[in-house]
Amino acid sequence: MILGFSTQINGKPSFFIEKIWKGLLKDKFNLIAYNRFRTESSICNTIDEWDIPKTSYPKIHTVREDPKGRWKKGNNIDFFINVRKKDMFRFAPVLPVVSTQSVAMSYLYNDIIEISINGRQLHDWKEILQFIHNDGFDNLKDFFDYFYPLIAVTKDNWYEAKIIHWTDFKY
Secondary structure, three states, X not given: XXXXXXXXXXXXXXXXXXXXXXXXXXXXXHHHHHHHHHHHOOOOOOHHHOOOOOOOOOOOEEEEOOOOOOOOOOOEEEEEEOOOOOOOEEOOOOEEOOEEEEEEEEEOOOXXXXXXXXXXXXXXXXXXXXXXXXXXXXXXXXXXXXXXXXXXXXXXXXXXXXXXXXXXXXX
């Protein structure tokens, strides 16, 4: 299934392509897949050419609404940029969904977001930062700026979605 990613969020580069590859390359199997994909694709010659900030964290999962329950373990992920546009392109090899987890987020006050994964609330600041970083955001402000509009339009101020994992990591 196609999983689309943006190269810009709120007018700033997302670096999602680079962050996803940064996460994939932690595993030797994915290094082989990267080299094969790189020779078959014109996306980039080497990871060193990417202009990603050194402080960026790897993106090892994504959060998506899934009202029809389509994202399941074993389904294929097709990583794309510019979905349904003339310049649409795949930026990573097809990988399976390793697992999914439910996530719920709510806006409290003063830019505080409450986050629960599989019904367990994240209380520890380290856990919250780990979740934010693993989803490809470098800081709480960028995460909040992206998710607050999604939370604000919900009927009960709770945004419910799935975490789609393409690595073995789980919360």
